[in-house]
Amino acid sequence: MYGLTKKVFGIVLGFLCVMLPLMPSASADSLWSDVGLNASMYGDRKAHAVGDTLTIIISESLSANRAGTASNTKTTSTSMNAGTGIFHGIASASAGNSDSFSAKGSLANTNTIAATMTAQVIEVKPNGSLLISGTQSIKQNGEEQKITISGIVRVEDITTNNAVYSYSIGDAKIKIEGNGPIASKQRQGILGQIFNFLF
DSSP: OOOHHHHHHHHHHHHHHHGGGGSSOOOOOSSOOOGGGGSSSOOOOOOSTOEEEEEEEEEEEEEEEEEEEEEEEEEEEEEEEEOOGGGGTOOOOEEEEEEEEEEEEEEEEEEEEEEEEEEEEEEEEEESSSSEEEEEEEEEETEEEEEEEEEEEOGGGSSSTTTEEGGGGGEEEEEEEEESHHHHHHHHHHHHHHHHHHH
């Protein structure tokens, strides 16, 4: 009986030695997918690749003041005495000319923009900076307001909430356009534009 058990054990052991190398190995993959530079089960995901989105917080305040004054005065005078001798018939004469110019001008312009929108990464620069572009369009009661923004964002300037302030965007281009009855009333009429062009 002991001999039979020993023989069966040898057969089973030999079978395992042959079959184990043929069995597929189990990989020890992580339960958490690798999401690149920001792979962390505890951290917030930031935009870093083409197609990623991030929030743009537009907070801009622009102010320009300019004043100028110009003046110019020119006065000339000419006089001629009465003639003598053979020129005794020429009477004395005098002439004068005066020219003056004065102008003053001033310009004051203040713009404040506050908005929040979403933009998309369209290119990753060799240094890791992100080229972003986004458009937001809102239409209400026949009035449409369209905000377009583009520029370069450093990954370091993106907050933990995946947002970036507009003043941290390099080469930023922010365009705000309005269409509708109210926007049309704010534009100068065609006749006024022609008059200003001619005069």
